[in-house]
Amino acid sequence: MKANAFDDPRITAVGLLFEVHAGLAARFAAQLEEHGLSPVEFEVLTRLTRSPDNQLRMTDLAAQTSLSTSGVTRVVDRMERDGFITRRACPSDRRSSYAVVTPAGLRRLDESLPGHLQLIEDWFTGQLDPAALGALLDGLRRVRDAVHPCATAGSGPAGAAGADCDTDEVGHSDDPDR
Amino acid sequence: MKANAFDDPRITAVGLLFEVHAGLAARFAAQLEEHGLSPVEFEVLTRLTRSPDNQLRMTDLAAQTSLSTSGVTRVVDRMERDGFITRRACPSDRRSSYAVVTPAGLRRLDESLPGHLQLIEDWFTGQLDPAALGALLDGLRRVRDAVHPCATAGSGPAGAAGADCDTDEVGHSDDPDR
DNA sequence: CAGCAACTATAGCCTCAGCAATATTCCTGC
DNA sequence: GCAGGAATATTGCTGAGGCTATAGTTGCTG
Numbered sequence: 549m550k551a552n553a554f555d556d557p558r559i560t561a562v563g564l565l566f567e568v569h570a571g572l573a574a575r576f577a578a579q580l581e582e583h584g585l586s587p588v589e590f591e592v593l594t595r596l597t598r599s600p601d602n603q604l605r606m607t608d609l610a611a612q613t614s615l616s617t618s619g620v621t622r623v624v625d626r627m628e629r630d631g632f633i634t635r636r637a638c639p640s641d642r643r644s645s646y647a648v649v650t651p652a653g654l655r656r657l658d659e660s661l662p663g664h665l666q667l668i669e670d671w672f673t674g675q676l677d678p679a680a681l682g683a684l685l686d687g688l689r690r691v692r693d694a695v696h697p698c699a700t701a702g703s704g705p706a707g708a709a710g711a712d713c714d715t716d717e718v719g720h721s722d723d724p725d726r
Numbered sequence: 727m728k729a730n731a732f733d734d735p736r737i738t739a740v741g742l743l744f745e746v747h748a749g750l751a752a753r754f755a756a757q758l759e760e761h762g763l764s765p766v767e768f769e770v771l772t773r774l775t776r777s778p779d780n781q782l783r784m785t786d787l788a789a790q791t792s793l794s795t796s797g798v799t800r801v802v803d804r805m806e807r808d809g810f811i812t813r814r815a816c817p818s819d820r821r822s823s824y825a826v827v828t829p830a831g832l833r834r835l836d837e838s839l840p841g842h843l844q845l846i847e848d849w850f851t852g853q854l855d856p857a858a859l860g861a862l863l864d865g866l867r868r869v870r871d872a873v874h875p876c877a878t879a880g881s882g883p884a885g886a887a888g889a890d891c892d893t894d895e896v897g898h899s900d901d902p903d904r
Numbered sequence: 905c906a907g908c909a910a911c912t913a914t915a916g917c918c919t920c921a922g923c924a925a926t927a928t929t930c931c932t933g934c
Numbered sequence: 935g936c937a938g939g940a941a942t943a944t945t946g947c948t949g950a951g952g953c954t955a956t957a958g959t960t961g962c963t964g
Contacts, residue, residue: 556775558843560776562843606943615922616921621945623921642942643928663770761963784912785911785913822913832950
């Protein structure tokens with residue numbers, strides 16, 4: 549029919565993944581925002597708290613997060629200004645400096661942790677139980693093995709992957725044409 | 727017993743999630759980069775391609791992606807400059823304009839799609855089979871049901887970060903002490 | 905029909921984060 | 935001991951993207 553790939557199951561599968569990821573990220577961000585933390589700050593707090601004496605050298609912190617060293621410098625600047633962590637000079641290497649979690653930072657992390665874990669479990673149990681995951685995997689496998697749909701347009705097999713996920717797409721806009 | 731939460735299983739669980747997510751995002755980004763696409767551009771391409779006539783009004787595109795309307799404007803600017811999509815005036819509403827995928831954009835999406843799907847399946851099968859997922863879920867449930875470690879771990883602000891700073895035996899990074 | 909509210913896209917301003925350059929400090933080879 | 939190279943943190947510059955203001959357009963309502 550059309551020259552587009554409107555019904556390409558591969559693209560539908562990718563779209564599903566985007567949906568899940570974006571929704572999850574938004575939920576996490578919103579939950580952390582309630583506690584006055586950005587996702588990056590939360591990550592930094594967890595990494596530091598998992599380290600001995602709640603401290604880490606800037607370089608190591610950068611290596612253990614998704615941040616570059618300069619990014620770590622900026623984040624630590626902000627969090628130090630907010631009182632969540634402090635810098636401490638390394639006594640044995642005057643180039644290095646430690647980022648140390650303050651009591652306020654520990655408290656803040658402790659406050660935001662339960663909601664975060666709850667979100668994680670809600671996601672696993674409520675939205676993607678193992679059975680659904682298995683089905684999704686099967687669908688993906690079939691999608692990947694399918695021949696290029698340009699030739700087999702409209703072939704139903706891989707419809708399982710995303711058949712039900714978003715039928716709202718077509719009429720999404722309030723008024724398609726006016 | 728340390729005063730920090732080094733062995734707090736809740737934080738370990740969160741750290742694991744961060745690890746998985748960061749690794750996955752980095753792989754996707756790298757794979758798309760090979761084809762000259764950023765994750766956002768890829769998302770825009772998939773959304774447009776999933777729509778009738780490979781086009782979408784700017785507002786609708788913003789609603790279906792994780793971008794704001796201004797963000798969509800900028801991304802479409804770049805992708806139009808790169809020749810992947812074009813703007814088209816809406817004939818019935820002079821406020822709106824469509825973003826349309828060009829043949830070059832379709833081709834580019836088609837090139838990057840197989841590798842992307844392969845990555846998705848590799849992740850499911852290779853790194854997180856259903857059994858491992860179930861185990862992870864169980865662990866999370868146990869972690870969540872655990873008593874709040876605040877009382878036990880002594881995350882009391884006084885003793886926690888107030889630990890003196892001359893303990894060189896941290897040794898977490900490559901070189902313990904120099 | 906005039907006015908007003910809602911909608912659409914865009915531009916200005918801001919923050920965030922990565923890359924490259926820089927200053928300081930450490931280590932190794934001589 | 936000392937010179938040169940490596941490591942560490944920071945800063946300037948740039949791009950990306952969100953929020954708000956703005957101009958243009960549409961539709962509704964008195």
